Amino acid sequence: KKRVMLLLHLLNAVCRYPLGMTGGQIQDEDISASSQWSESTAARYGRLDFDDGDGAWCPDVMAEPDNLKEFLQIDLRTLHFVTLVGTQGRHADGAGNEFAQRYKVKYSRDGTHWVSWRDRQGRQIIEGNSNTYDVVLKDLEPPIIARFVRFMPVTDTSMIVCMRVELYGCEWLDGLVSYSAPAGQQMTFRGQQIYLNDTVYDGAIKGLGQLTDGSWGLDDFTKSQVYGVWPGYDYVGWTNASFPGGSVEMTFEFDRIRNFTSMKVHCNNMYTWGVKMFRLAVCYFRSDSDWEPNPVVFKLKSDHISPSARFVTVALGNRMASTIRCRFAFNDIWMMFSEIAFQSGNSGLITLHVLSFISSAPFLICSLFHDSFYNTRILIGCLVAIIVILFAIIIIILWRQVWQKMIEKASRRMLDDELTVRLSVQREAFTHRHSSLSSDVESNSTYERIFPMGSDYQEPSQLLRKLPEFQATENLGRTAQYLPILMSFQTQFIVAPHYAEADIVSQQEAAGAHSYRVTVVNMPLSPGRDGALEEFPRERLTFKEKLGEGQFGEVHLCEAEGMQEFKKDHCGDISDEPMLVAVKTLREDANKNARNDFLKEIRIISRLRDPNIIRLLAVCVESDPLCMITEYMENGDLNQFLSRHELQEEGLLAGISATIRILIHMASQISSGMKYLSSLNFVHRDLATRNCLVGTNNTIKIADFGMSRNLYRGDYYRIQGRAVLPIRWMSWESILLGKFTMASDVWAFGVTLWEILTLCKEQPYAEFTDEQVIENTGEFFRDQNKQVYLPKPHCCPDSVYSLMLSCWKRNAKERPTFLEIHSTLMEYHD
Template sequence: MCSPVYLMVVSFPLTSTHAAQCRYALGMEDGTIPDSDITASSAWSDSTEAKHGRLSTGAGDGAWCPLGAVFPSASEYLQVDLRSLHFLALVGTQGRHADGHGQEFARSYRLRYSRDGRSWITWKDRWGQEVVSGNKNTYDVVLKDLGPPIVARYVRFYPLADRVMSVCLRVELYGCLWNDGLLAYTAPVGHVMHLSGSPVYLNDSTYDGSTEAGVQFGGLGQLVDGVLGGDDFTETKELRVWPGYDYLGWSREALGQGSVQIEFHFQKTRSFHTMQVHSNNRHTQGVRVFRKVECQFKPGLLLPWSSPPLLLAIPLEDLKDPSSRPISIPLGGRPAQILRCQFTFADRWLLISEISFYSGTPRPPPPPPHTHTHTHTLHTCFITLLLFSEADFAATTPRSGLPVAKHDSSNTAILIGCLVGIILLLLAVIAVILWRQYWKKILGKAQGSLSSDELRVHLSVPSDSVVINNTHNDRERERCDGEGEYQEPSALLRPREHTRQDSTGKHRGRDCFPSPTEEPPPYPGAPPYPALSPPSVPHYAEADIVSLQGVSGNNTYAVPALSSPSPTAADCSPLPDLPRQCLVFKEKLGEGQFGEVHLCEIESPQDLPNLEFPFNVRKGRPLLVAVKILRPDASKNARNDFLKEGKILSRLKDPNIIRLLGVCVSSEPLCMVTEYMECGDLNQYLSHRVLLDKTGPAHHAATISYPALISMASQIASGMKFLSSLNFVHRDLATRNCLRPIKIADFGMSRNLYAGDYYRIQGRAVLPIRWMAWECILMGKFTTASDVWAFGVTLWEMLSVCQEQPYSSLTDEQVIDNAGEFFRDHGRQVYLSRPDICPQGLYELMLSCWNRDCKLRPSFAHIHSFLTEDAMNMV
């Protein structure tokens, strides 16, 4: 139907979406980066040389340590060679502990990088600061986002100190391959626009090259940083930056000419298929998309420019639309190592945010298999149609200056054939969409805005009650805990091979869950689902909220009944639907009335482009996840609640809150996939430690220091500040519901270990009364202010190192009576006493959290500020 053409191998550029996910560990910790690619200016000894500077490893003496002092020269460095250009989004650093024999770490450092190994660039943040804050102790990993990101092959860490002292370092780099191959671009310096007397700076502030005579050259900057500017160029996506930051812009009057010339230098010659330019079009302020573009191609550094140049007009039919937009410019597959383009002004200003290239190497297509002839033909038709359309576009453009393409009967026949093939393919796609429409409708309903009717309920009824296997948690505690305050992270065990056989005896591979046509069990070798247990009593008294069970616990998050969505609500993007075959079963964590919770692995998270994985996933390492499975025989209401829960939990995107990573809803059983924290909860961690005082630790006793406690408390406050900004109410904040590293979760109520922390009201509810504000106990009123009360109790737990229950001298009934004393306010109410290590100022913060008047309790923003700025210096 279509004549053969050459296929293109496309190299996709870095976009804003890819930049957000370009956070893979590049191999310092797991050994992907070999010893030979890690060098240093010097080393103390063989046991502290450069190859030992790997994050979270303890080889040699535990880190790289330079021979010379880093103060005042700051000339010692640790260098990593990545062997090819990489886009680096963040870096991690750590000090040296060496099983208690070393206490060296870098409080700050500088970064220098190079793309060719000859010219070195000092990294600066968006405000021009070179010094990066480092570690505060020998054991914590400190991750720093690189804003702006780095494109480099070589990276050097220069540790700094404010006095003569020993410094050691372990590092990791996070990013991905720089597939664009762009080494540098040259462009005029951006200009300043004045709007209503206020300056809008449209300069390339992160450009890492040189500037001379009003031209920037030899570097990369904001045109390739993966950040796309919005419709209003005066608004920015970054905090604390100036108006216009997201764009590079030029004034025709200030430039003194009618076009802007930008030149791009690449690593090697490649065939350019398309250039995509993200441009602003706020025409009401004199800004428009460029009118035309003329590009020249240079196949090699020493070769002349190819002729003729490519001249294309940009036919924009929606010039009245002020939206920013990507403009795709067909480049016809021309080869080049250097590309020079002239963008012609269409108005007084031209603003560009990002420029990307789609390029590839032509090669003949392989002979298609007989069974896929039709698909291959359609693919060929698509490419033929694309090439034909480009030629037709060039021929019909009035100002192109290109020769007119000849339209003969053969081209017409090819075009008609391709159109027929496209129509057939579209019909097939529509059939697939209709087949899946049922599940999309269900998920769409769950993801829609909650109506006021849905938000108003009068009784909080749990949807599940999960029992956690305590032996597993003991095992994880052994894996995560160590002697003293410092714990070296241990490597995860490799996944066990789970195979299953069909009726013919053939292996069917590893799979955590059954196919939709199979009956239970949900994974190979698992026992069948137990019989449904009787409905449990509600866990909370009446509250005008939607009560939602957390992923592995009970009634974690509650949404106040609002008449309209909160203006501060996070973006509710669709939940990624993860393929269940990627989940490899590890073990069962717990079960309840309507489902089970499993521990699984995702072996290759990088192969799932729609997975918003945590940024600290190691390259080539599996990702541990907790998977909540809804029973196939669950009621319709349970299914709707399950999907609604997923929708609401998808909004909780904060470093200190357990993250929902995705769902499996395209087939039965329905699943939710969340982060899994292998190191257990904060209550168990602290209860096995003693406070570190000036007399030193007891023999063989694990210790915890006051600064470490305050640091963890500030992380809890940070997570609660985020929840409160979304008007989310937790209702069960306690150390048992804070996992390590600090992430707020909801496991506490579901574990037999903490059954004594909950009080059962006969026939009504199960309540964590020792953590609850008086208005929660007596009136069933749960608000952010009641979460503040619970935070005060949680902080008291931490400073008491979880050695006793709150109000341990009172019975449950006396705790309830004490809530009545708060209500009567006759001065007879009992407060938790000040822990020995707690400074008076910090205890006064606790007392303010327990204020009878909920309006007088501090906000989580105030609490977080106090803990990060004041509390750390009180002891």
């Protein structure tokens, strides 16, 4: 039961796909506005990360305080579950400074009845942008179910505003359009008032609210999953004394006739406090104007064993209907619900879709012979016509896919030139996206993924064979020691099938909403440098061995001749000896998005300058394959480096106290690098010893490459065969709520510190299965003091273990910053 609950929490937290403003799935005709400043600032230019036209939607008048007449409207064509919105100011090559500091969101399911979104404390204003380039993402808590969404700028003074926007969520497959129920009531319990009303209900008579927001209550109805709300917030409840008939009636209306298989009702069952699950459910169905006479009757056995809240499944027997009315009979003094969901079968829907699909042509042919329809030969002719048309449609679809691939390959050279030019533009702000999950996603995908491949690789790839001076060297015996350096710092995992793929970091929470910002902004250029890396002559690279492989590229160990001249800020390094470097390449057949992300990645990483961060040295982007060249650390990754030693091993350290000091010094270098990244609002998301490299004199540098190597495949947990998560290093809010912040990186640092002080002899929570690790994060979520922490390592000072525990505090705001962590660890070094 706990696993089911945790999985449902996961699925609710990750319905965060971009819905198509950036990717182009939303067509221009579905984007409208109240007005426009000019044709070049029309609504169709209000797409996040796009710089067409004058770079945004701008209304034709200045925004005025308390004037909400101007709006940008998006038609999603069907109902969607929207959990996140993103905004950006106008892009015009640095000219202009128009953006929306604040805004409201209105939504509608039918285009007629509009509702203003409010957070769980009733606030409507959403904090927006502070400059033109930053992408600011805001969680909609509670989420909305809508087809039409409006963004409405709000200002304190008269000013010009411009917006680019994106919506994140997933399609609303439940089909529920509205429900109606008696108003929730108030309970006096143990001296406190418990308010059991439907707070976020968005309709006066018919609407949607807490019973469909994707979250549900705890076992104790006086507590809530939401911070800062009143007791009873998660539940809608009624007392038996207010209903003479002994039952509560609710009506559910759907978008079309559906074949219903079941209804799931999440009920509280604190029977010792007079709250029980319903005793009986009687459901009536309506497909047209009349209710069917035969209801579905479901009787529930009383449960006096477990007081846990739970989902009760009511079988609906594949009844066809567009409206359902259910009466829930009381079983005690109070009855409380926190979520209701419906499941409909596929058979009826498939039949309707097939009939709609073939009705436009074959049935027209058959209707010509209506009078003699029973003639066998004509009937056979109609069936043959249907089959021929179906085959023709299949052939057209297949040919269209082949043609699109041919067009993409033909235009790839043009894209290279365009992206190379964009790379050199100093003032262009790039956003850093995730990669997609699946290798079969082509040009329609916004993201590409890099996944580890099999271990059957024998020779250098065809990509590197095309580099003139790359020569294969066999039997070097170094692959097991050194790791690939995918210096991407992009997210290497997602939380579940619907997570919004955007590299975002948390800022301070404002107005009760979680604020995120794109990581590339505000990254300072190095002194004396323009941030653009020089082109390195690829003929000076000599292939040594393959370090790792991903879905869209590979990482190789190479020798680079004359690399010192590219390290301009290393004045003392004038050796002409070839130096070892790691070269990350992008396959030539990678699609447009992968190539675009690769160049954006270069732009971001080129600006990182810290002694404890792997440095990007040069690039090769003038021809294929695209390459980025990074530093190479001769002692491999920290995990393998430490696991080869023992605390008492001679040659590593002399004594236990000295050992601890050196290990803590390694950890302090990691905290120093993370302090630098946090100063840039940069969230790493996969901090671990496998992602730290070791150089001479125990120098540590942070990278991000663990997923590209089979050696660490066991450190990542797969969900539904697709998403991969380093759950043993992740904070509870990252796993369950999809929130990645500086504080979640602090949590991962605590686990990394634990790895270091155990010399990486075992995996964190080695005694737990992956499922048990997720269950343990659920205990953090419930906060009932049942969570299990990593044990204190042998010979670890008490103060250092206290630092670890502070990194794992449930409340993210109570965890130390990397500045505080670094200061604490440096005390041991001194």
